[in-house]
Amino acid sequence: MIPMPLARIAEITSGALSGMTDPRAVVRGPVVIDSRAVEPGSLFVAIKGARVDGHDFADQAMAAGAVAVLATRPLAAPSVVVADPVRALADLARAVAGALPSATVIGLTGSAGKTTTKDLLARLTGRMGPSIAPAGNFNNEIGHPLTVLRAEHETRFLVLEMGARHAGHIADLVRIAPPRIGVVLNVGTAHLGVFGGKQAIAAAKGELVEGLPADGVAVLNADDPLVREMAGRTRARVTLFGQAEDAAVRAEGVTVDERGRASFMLRTPSGAAHVALRLHGAHAVENALAAAATAYELGLPLTTIADELSQAEPRSRWRMEVTDRADGVTVINDAYNANPDSMRAAFEALAVLGKGRRRFAVIASLRELGEESEALNEGVGRTAGAAGLSGLIVAGPDAEPVLRGAAAGAAESAARGGPGEPPIAHVPDAEAAGALLAEWLRPGDAVLVKGPRAMDLQRTAELVLGRVTK
Structure with a gap:
């Protein structure tokens, strides 16, 4: 961050310095919302969420080297008190961008x-x-x-x-x-x-x-x-x-x-x-x-x-990460998030990466699709069912449209002369999906793991790769 004294930060954010806060103390960055990310010279922004209140971590942030806390109430720690920390963040960023x-x-x-x-x-x-x-x-x-x-x-x-x-x-x-x-x-x-x-x-x-x-x-x-x-x-x-x-x-x-x-x-x-x-x-x-x-x-x-x-190599986690196990099993971890379009793209990639091999997939019902949710999730199931898989696992709640579509897609594919209808299983969570995959997979297989962020299906991929314990 551009070095900035607390007095200037208070002016930009329409905030007030609390207690004995030194207006000349300089924030040199970074600005963080996680006390674990604080470095010497940081400004810690205390945001109250549904489960965690950042104000409870103010002392921890100061101990790690923060100059002050951007807060919504006076604290024992040096702080700039504002009405809305998210709006204050935007005001501060706007000032930095303008400089x-x-x-x-x-x-x-x-x-x-x-x-x-x-x-x-x-x-x-x-x-x-x-x-x-x-x-x-x-x-x-x-x-x-x-x-x-x-x-x-x-x-x-x-x-x-x-x-x-x-x-x-x-x-x-x-x-x-x-x-x-x-x-x-x-x-x-x-x-x-x-x-x-x-x-x-x-x-x-x-x-x-x-x-x-x-x-x-x-x-x-x-x-x-x-x-x-x-x-x-x-x-x-x-x-x-x-x-x-x-x-x-x-x-x-x-x-x-x-x-x-x-x-x-x-x-x-x-x-x-x-x-x-x-x-x-x-x-x-x-x-x-x-x-x-x-x-x-x-x-x-x-x-x-x-x-x-x-x-260029992939930089961000869980986006088309392709990893080969020692036994030749290929794991495609694309579990960061999913929508109908990215689901289709992922199955196209699986078809290429798994050509000539047994192919499996772990997916989940998609969220935030509104009135079209049932039809779109059934479409995702059809895509999976028609993908020539040796097995499909659907994890988590609201799976009925996906399962229905998968069964229909597999039947249609078989009727056109495709491979036989694969086993289609419904499991409650990422851990159960990993356990079932462990039973199904053999050396040389390929598996796609993809679903909405809330399902944490990256954990399924990590289980299959042996990177976490069950």
């Missing part, structure tokens, strides 16, 4: 692929200067300002992932650190129940391009009609990426190897270069193109873009 006139802010949104694209962009911008990007998926009203507050005077690029749970959320994030470049990946079915339809999701995602300046750039997916339409909602110049012929930055001749890694010719207005991704899944091409188009707009040479994309 970085030489930094280029890049905003990124989409229904799927944000984190992978963010990781690729962070790698590319890192070739041009000091860059800040979110840890994991810090993309909401708390994680977003925390990321901005990591910036220093030397920072040249801020890569900011932006999520939305309601209309207006992205607009709020844009006001904290106004982007010069806005990247929109896709409009899918994630949070469909919250928004009520894909058009509403598109309206929310489009808040990013609406907030761009006239001299900015909107980087839009030419292959997604709802994203392409956003060109009419921005003052900024538009550049398209994708596999469409009119995309300025596009992939030609895409092929996928036996490990599910895509290769293609990266075509730009200034030439072409070959890219061989180390990321698993054909859907990674879209993420790579978005990152490439953004880096191209920033002036990074094409050969450097292609080299960096070809060298």
Whole structure:
């Protein structure tokens, strides 16, 4: 963080210094909401949640070296007392972003692929200067300002992932650190129940391009009609990426190897270069193109873009992590989160990685799909049932539509001459799924683990890999 005295922090956040707090004491960062992450010079933000109250950890934060606590009530520890710590975080981040006139802010949104694209962009911008990007998926009203507050005077690029749970959320994030470049990946079915339809999701995602300046750039997916339409909602110049012929930055001749890694010719207005991704899944091409188009707009040479994309390894946990056990079992851990679109992509990857082998999957009922939940979950089941599996496990509650769809998909596949109908099991949780997989798996098999974040199915993958005890 840019060094800042407590008096200035109180002024920015409309807060008051409590007790004998020294107004000249300087916060040098980081700003954190977890007392375990405190370092000397930190500002600890005490947020009261449903189960934990950050104020209870103020003493622990001070003992670890925090300069003060951003709190909602007076404490024995040095503190800045504010009415709303989340709003105060946003105000503080806005002030820091405004003090970085030489930094280029890049905003990124989409229904799927944000984190992978963010990781690729962070790698590319890192070739041009000091860059800040979110840890994991810090993309909401708390994680977003925390990321901005990591910036220093030397920072040249801020890569900011932006999520939305309601209309207006992205607009709020844009006001904290106004982007010069806005990247929109896709409009899918994630949070469909919250928004009520894909058009509403598109309206929310489009808040990013609406907030761009006239001299900015909107980087839009030419292959997604709802994203392409956003060109009419921005003052900024538009550049398209994708596999469409009119995309300025596009992939030609895409092929996928036996490990599910895509290769293609990266075509730009200034030439072409070959890219061989180390990321698993054909859907990674879209993420790579978005990152490439953004880096191209920033002036990074094409050969450097292609080299960096070809060298990039997965950075964020539980997103298409592919691990081989000593006995040849391949585990695809894509359990960070799931929606109908990413489920289809994951099963496509399993088909490639598990070709000629026995294939298994562990999935769960998807959440936040609203009135279409039953139909969409039945569709997920059909996808799984028709995937030529040797066994399917559905974990957790509300599994009936998935199970029904899986049975129907397997029967339809068998009727078309596909493999016989696989065993389909319903288990209560991630641990039970891991135990059943241990009985089913034999050397050389392949297994996909994917579900909504609330199911903690990454634990199933870890159990299968022997990394945790039952």
